[in-house]
Every structure is written in structure tokens, then in C-alpha cells.
Amino acid sequence: MKSLFVVFIFLMACSGPKDYRTEDVNLNQQSKDNDLSMKDHHLKLKIYWLAPLSGNVNVNNSLLVLVFNNNGFLVDIPENYYLEFYATMPEMGHPMESEGYFKRIDKGIYKNENIKFTMGGFWRMELWLMNLNNEAVEQVFWDTTW
Numbered sequence: 001m002k003s004l005f006v007v008f009i010f011l012m013a014c015s016g017p018k019d020y021r022t023e024d025v026n027l028n029q030q031s032k033d034n035d036l037s038m039k040d041h042h043l044k045l046k047i048y049w050l051a052p053l054s055g056n057v058n059v060n061n062s063l064l065v066l067v068f069n070n071n072g073f074l075v076d077i078p079e080n081y082y083l084e085f086y087a088t089m090p091e092m093g094h095p096m097e098s099e100g101y102f103k104r105i106d107k108g109i110y111k112n113e114n115i116k117f118t119m120g121g122f123w124r125m126e127l128w129l130m131n132l133n134n135e136a137v138e139q140v141f142w143d144t145t146w
């Protein structure tokens with residue numbers, strides 16, 4: 001019985017992306033805003049905040065990014081590329097506190113759970129496709145106010 005429990009805990013720790021998006025997750029879909037397109041690389045992206053956004057500098061915000069090809073299948077971003085998050089308050093001229101970093105969860109599924117903002121308000125969120133020279137080869141943005 002004890003070993004069964006250990007296996008259960010192990011499975012919990014290794015929960016896949018399917019489990020990840022269960023009813024416990026509050027997907028803050030931004031209706032028209034959650035579809036993004038990196039046209040130069042023929043990628044479509046869907047973005048989901050995994051909890052209501054917080055402007056508390058001590059609170060981590062989690063962003064889930066799904067990457068699709070033009071046929072609607074989940075695909076990894078091109079080999080040797082990576083995703084980066086960035087955000088600013090255009091009206092106030094300052095960036096976020098922490099841009100965090102993306103981890104690949106599964107094919108086409110990337111999660112950044114270390115994004116910190118300094119306040120609520122009008123934010124311009126950005127996703128950058130980066131090459132190994134740390135150059136942004138394509139950038140998309142969406143605006144969010146909370």
C-alpha cells in the first residue's frame with residue numbers, strides 16, 4: 001500500500017500537460033487577445049495566464065504558451081531557438097520586475113512561471129523568439145489592463 005502511495009506521488013509530480021490544464025487551473029483567456037501569430041516563422045501562439053494577473057512585485061505570474069503550426073498542430077519552436085517574455089507599461093515608461101524564463105513542458109507547450117510585475121494597470125506584453133546569439137528574430141505583443 002505504501003509503495004502504491006509513492007507511485008501515486010511520483011505520477012502527480014510528473015503530471016503531463018493534459019493534467020496541467022484541469023478544472024483547477026484558472027485560464028484567464030483574453031478572448032481576442034490570446035491568439036498571436038509569428039508570421040515570419042509560420043507559427044501561431046495561444047497564451048494563457050494560469051491565474052489572475054498580480055501587480056504585486058513579490059508574486060510570480062505564470063504564462064502558458066501553446067505553439068501551433070499553420071495546420072493547427074502543436075509544434076516546438078525551431079531548433080536552437082527559445083522564447084522570452086518581456087513587458088512594459090508604455091504610459092509610464094518602465095518594464096516588469098522579472099521576465100522569468102520559459103520551460104518546455106511538452107511538444108509545443110511552454111511555461112514561464114516566474115514573471116513579476118511592479119503594479120497593475122495598462123501593460124504591453126511581449127513574446128520574443130530568440131536565436132542562440134540572443135537576438136530576437138520575431139516579436140509579438142498584446143496589451144492587457146488589469
Ligand SMILES: [Cu+2]
Nearest residue numbers: 089092094119
Ligand atoms: Cu507603472
